Amino acid sequence: MSLLASLRSVVSTLLRRRRNENDLDEELRAHVQNRADDLERSGLTRHEAERRARIEFGAHQKFKEECREALGGHLIQVLLQDTRYALRILGRTPLITAVALLSLALGIGANTAIFSLIDTVMLRLLPVRQPEELVQILRNDPSRAVSATASFTNPLWEQVRDHQEVFSGTFAWSDSQFNLAQGGAVRYVSGIYASGDFFNTLGVRPAAGRLFSDVDDQRGCPATTVLSYGFWQEHFGGEPSAIGSTLPLNNHTFQVIGVSAPGFYGVDVGRKFDVAVPVCAASFFDGKESRLDHRSWWWLSIMGRIKPGLSTEQLKARLAVLAPQVFAAAVPQDWDVNGQQRFRKRTLVAVPAATGTSYMRKEFSQPLYILMSVVGLVLLIACANIASLMLARAAARRKEFAVRKALGASRPRLIRQLLTECLLLSTAGALLGVLYARWGTALLVRYISTASNKVFLDLSLDWRILGFTAAVAVLTGLLFGILPALRSTRVSLTSAMKGGSQCQGSERRGRFRPGKWIVASQVALSLVLLVASGLFLHSFFKLVTLDLGFDRRDVLLVNANLKSAELPPARQNLVFDDIESRLAAIPGVVAVGRSVRTPVSNFEWNQHIQADSPDAPKGDDALVFFNFISPGYFPTLRTPLLEGRNFDSRDTESSVRVVIVNQTFVRKFFPHSPALGQFVRTDDSPGKRAPAIQIVGIVRDSKYESLREESYSQAFFPASQIPEAADAENFELRAERIPSDLISAIQDASRQVNKGISLDFHSLAAQVDDSLVQDRLLATLSTFFGGLALLLAMIGLYGALSYLVTMRRAEFGVRMALGAKPASILSLVMKDVAVVLGGGVIAGALISLLTVRFLQKMLFGLTAHDPVTMVAAIGLLSAAAFLAGYLPARRAMRVDPMVALRYE
């Protein structure tokens, strides 16, 4: 039957319903009348005849129901009837319904929120033409045991582009950010370098103007740019006149040629592009050594669209043939012979890229899976709560079920009715939950977004998220509905009808048993969550209170870029010196330092160091992490100088090369002899002997790029002796209090030196915090959900005990009438609490011990089996449980024997 036809039949059945109902009544009535006529003829009075006829007919309602069933179209009627009835029942206990709905919305919403992040980051296909044909090309070095890497040089990319024959299209791209401001405070937009075939190969269409083609991406190309749809709306108000207008990027004028289609954010999941420029535009921003010809500047990623019909095996074989040719043509000439040989032997690998690429997959997949399990547990606990609510309510409805059964309702019919109620609840909860998840997901994305790493995710709902939520809703409904439905419909007619609301002695204890099980499992699951959140919190606390080797408080970082000021390299150091002394003169500034890199930033500079020491390490152990600093650096960051002297005006470009090293450096290079005054040197560059550098000072160890690192060997060199002038350097300003006009004072000072200097501001504390995104995410969310779980378990225990106390009120009354003291009643109830709690805690502790090792990788400074955390979690849970149990127990204690007995 076609969909339309079956729909029509359903509708007509529903319309016919009333007539059918009347017909049925009339037919059955006629039967009884006919029978009564016959009986009357046999000598009975009319009244007696009708009575007998009705008795002979049997269970009138039951047969009517069977007739309706035989009539067909029945299921939908039943469903509507059940729904109507369920709404009425739910509306009768608004408080319970609201509590159930709220916990469901919270539980399902949290699950949907985390799942939509997993979906968006890991599962969703790129919104481009036939994404399953896309592969990313990686390079592999067979001589090293490291996984394949994604970055390529431009000469390599040009080789791949010009010589491959396995792809119907290839493209290269690179993430970047461009400064819209011309001097002064920076205004970054996120950008990509895109090769000529980028949009074409992906199958992205223009929303206005045109997109790049091959001719836009050739050496010496004009400065053109394509905007994303969002940026066009935001920055140009969606005006068509934007096409043909100009945009300054890093102080260079670009002409807008088009806008890409809405919904396309690039191929990197987790970020979006505002502007795209052709790869060839890199030459505008580089000095004399452009990255277009640089053979060891790894900055491009490559993707291709496989020709239809080409198998994975064929692709592999063709890439194996292509690789030697590609690498041979782009060997870096300045590498040593060995290095060059290894370079030639590199291979190309293709991996599926239908979902795009993302750094987030590596960084966040584990936290996301952990959070998914956490919210799954929370939902289970919420389910358990609702199940006990339903159980208690069903017990109160025993009489109703008995009456309905007596009137001919079958048990499956009653079960269906109860399940309808539950599914109605869970569906409503899911709808609310989706709304709350939308908000929650956006909040989470903002939470993991940092100043240096803005996360953008396309959070639109897709069928996968909706399907997930629907499945969760149905499963939850069945989960909390099935046990109460099965139990409560197993009523014996006679006992329910005569027994009143209080039940008979034999049933009393049995009735609390499933409730006990449910509460004990809630306690167990809550303990697991509390242990996990305790671990994350403990680990996070260790991280934030860690001694970093510098004082992060009250330090403002100012990144000053001279690029657009267009100064000769020889003058750059003088300009930085000039700015530094002007910044020091700003009122409120306590100390100023300057450095090429700032602590705990992504920028890394390391080289091998040789020392004339018998114990000097070789190979990777000799790798030292560099920084170039002004004399003000250590005092400003409050890193103590342990031995020797700080840099000063004696250390100039032409004086003896000097270095200050940290404790780890000394431990590694000079374990047995004094380091101060010794000479070290870097590896020689081809044809040039590296100069000797004298160690003049030793400082305390400090963190270099991450709080989790073991201490690195570090070497600090005077900024005046930097081998190659840097375009951008950083100033560290320590201010007693951050005055509101500090930033404008800094801008003024910099403008007085040169109007073209771009400035970017961060605080050191925020920079350190931003490196802890994952840890903070896990600690905050798991604590939130752990607290939620605890609350739910308390509500569950409270509810179950209240129910128990109500049930046993008469018993308590009798006990007290016979002389029991309130305290013994209290201990009677609290014994129940202790049993449930004990069972739950033992089970929960066992589950925790078995599962926490999966968390080990995310923890810092403690083992997953940390006993302190376990004991604290058990203590907290027990305290909460006794609190939740005490309130109903106190009520039991105050039972007035007379009232209780009279009620019975």
Added chain:
Amino acid sequence: MPSQAQILPGTLDLLILKAVSLGPLHGYGVLLRIEQISQGALLVEQGALYPALFRLVRQGLLKASWGTSENNRRAKFYELTSAGRKRLRQEADGWNRLAAAIASALSTQPEEV
């Protein structure tokens, strides 16, 4: 009154078809007809008749129409469709074969084994 037997499950449909095949009947009439043709030996639970009738109508074996009964009451009359007639023949054959087989089995004497 002769001794009465509960009808076997599944045979109610067959009896209804047979009863209706002798002429259109309303529900109560079906009941009386079954009593009559079984000489009162088969007892039909009155209410159970109707779900069975509805089911047979839905299966297309019977068709129902409203008319007036012999005592001037509005009544729903059931009659056999051609599909119903065919089904009656099949079911009756099946039943007779089964009854004959069981009868023959039960009448077996020791010396015949």
